[in-house]
Amino acid sequence: MPTIPQLAGLDVIDDPDVLEGLSHDEAEWAPYGKALAAVRPRTTDDVRRIVRACAERLIPIIPRGAGTGLSGGANAVDGAMILDLSRMNRIVEIDTGNLTATVQPGVVNNDLKAAVAEHGLWYPPDPASAPWSTIGGNVSTNAGGLCCLKYGVTRDYVLGLEAVVGGPAGDYGTVVRLGRRTTKGVSGYDLTGLFTGSEGTFGIITEITVRLRPARREAPRTVVGAFGSVVAAGEAVAAVTRAGLLPAALELLDRATLRAVEEWKHLGIEADAAALLLAQLDTPGDEEASAVAEVFRASGALWAEQSTDEAEAEALFAARRLAYPAFERLGPVLTEDICVPRSRVPEMLSLIEEIAARHGTAIATIAHAGDGNLHPLIITPAGDDQGRRAAQAAFEEILTAAIGMGGTVTGEHGVGLLKRDGMRQELGAGVLAMQVAIKQTLDPLDLFNPGKVIG
Incomplete structure (x- = not known):
């Protein structure tokens, strides 16, 4: 194994316990x-020096943000130098x-949001990890939210x-x-x-330059729909798309998720339905919110209403953001990140239930x-x-x-380590060869995060 490069003036860490914590994501x-x-x-000059020193010794380089990833994209390989970019x-x-x-x-996503808000501006990308995840990590995985x-x-803002x-x-x-x-x-080329x-x-x-938008002029409206099954909620999602409605957000939470969050955080949420849909509308006036509520009802909602309680609406969206840590405290959680055409959402939700039953494993869905x-x-x-x-x-079957529905194995979490086989299945040999060629051209020594994505 090579020796640690001498990097005068930089904070180099070799404590085994600290390295253990920095060597993997979630x-x-x-x-x-x-x-x-x-x-x-x-x-940037610090990074330039580190990269040059590592290249001279053929030491792999693993960039790390906040470590909130869910695909193993920040996991170390033996003998690697971890670049902790948090400072x-x-x-x-x-x-x-x-x-x-x-x-x-x-820079943490929410810190950027708060800073630009002081100028009447808004940075829209908002992954559930926004209170902790960094812009560098968001860019590296093309995070959504x-x-x-x-x-x-x-990507739309970089x-x-x-x-x-x-x-x-x-x-x-x-440096380029x-x-x-x-x-x-x-x-x-882009x-x-x-x-x-x-x-x-x-x-x-x-360094990253992002585009901003003017801050929204009024508070978004929230429409909540309760459904007797997750599949019924999926049918309502497809109906919203067919109706030509475009909420700012349209989120699904099943009963297991609501209960897990409530037992942990006591937000005052009653899990009295199999699934909830949360639609957030920011078009001025109530017309769009009323139309979404009507689509929910026409799709078989047990009830659907525009929330008049801002605290209640915030609690529901907080539950959505807290879902992963709420389950993580109960035991290991393997998190999927599939994306399918919107018309296939009900079918995919039904298949997930079948897969869970077939493998005898508990699967909650958000x-x-x-x-x-x-x-x-x-x-x-x-x-x-x-x-x-x-x-x-079950993970691999999902x-x-x-893929069979014309979807993708990752919508926003990245391929990392966990989805390499799925990516190969999705893309095919010709596209994979192109990706390998790009990697070999830009990183012929295979030092930048080796083993990830194309493997």
């Missing part, structure tokens, strides 16, 4: 190796004249990037700027889009239902090896089912 049962060391840069957390600029912000990768149905995913990259063996440590600060521009969602496999992102992005949570008692094998088999 993906259940995703393997990880024994890192050589970790380092916490603060500037690169400076908001460089908020440009109100051009509706942009430039940030370092360690609750509002992506109407306002788009992270205008430009600064990154430390490789190339020919002697060029590791080169990709994209631009203008709202339009088609000069050359390398910014290529890096967005690349999970750190092409280089280390050190979803960004409006865009077909489903998050089945496969729950297993701690220490239950047979249950773990059943959960992993991936295959999503």
Whole structure:
């Protein structure tokens, strides 16, 4: 194993207990190796020095944000250097004249939202992990979130990037700027889009320029619908799409999720239905909210109403964001991230129930239902090896089912380690060969997050 590079002035960590915590994200049962060391840069020049030193010694480099990933994308390999980017957390600029912000990768999503809100602006991408996850991590996985149905995913907001990259063996440590600060521009290939969602496999992102929107003028309205089954809720989702309605968010929570969150946080939520749909509407007036409620009723809702209690509405959306940690406290949770065409949502929800029954495993379901992005949570008692094998088999079967419906194995969490086989099944040999060729061109030494995505 190579020796730790001498990096004067940088915070290099070799304590085994600290390294253990930095060596993996939150993906259940995703393997990880024994890192050589970790380092916490603060500037682009720090990252440049680290990359150059590691390249000279052929040390793999694993970039890490907040470690909130659910696919193993930040997991170490043996002998790797972990780049903990959490201290690169400076908001460089908020440009109100051009509706942009430039940030370092360690800025937390919600911190950016709060900072731009002071200027009457809004950064829409809002993964459930927004209170903890970083913009760099969001860009690396092309994160989505609750509002992506109407306002788009992270890629829709990334205008430009600064990154430390490789190339020919002697060029590791080169700093490049990709994209631009203008709202339009088609000069050359879209390398910014290529890096967005690349999970750190092409280089280390050190600065990000994002587009902003004016803040919403009035508080969104919330419509809640209760359904006798998860599949019935899925039918209502498909009906909303057919009706041409476009909520800012359309979320599904099943009874198991509501109970788990309520038992943990005591938000005052009554789980009196098999599933709830939460629609958030921000078009001025009540017409759109009334139309969504009517579609819910026509689709068989037990009841559907516009919430007049702002605290109640906030509690329901809080439950959606707290779903994963609520189950995680009860035992291992294997989290899916499939996305299917919206018309196939009811069918996919029914298949998930069948798969759970067939494998004898508990599966709770939450979803960004409006865009077909489903998050089945496969729950297993701690220490239950047979249950773990059943959960992993169910996980793979759900991936295959999503592909069979014309869907994808990951809508926003990334491929990482857990979905490599599913990705190969989804994309086919020709597309995989193209992806391998891009990786080999940009990272010929295979030092940037090796083993992830294409494996």
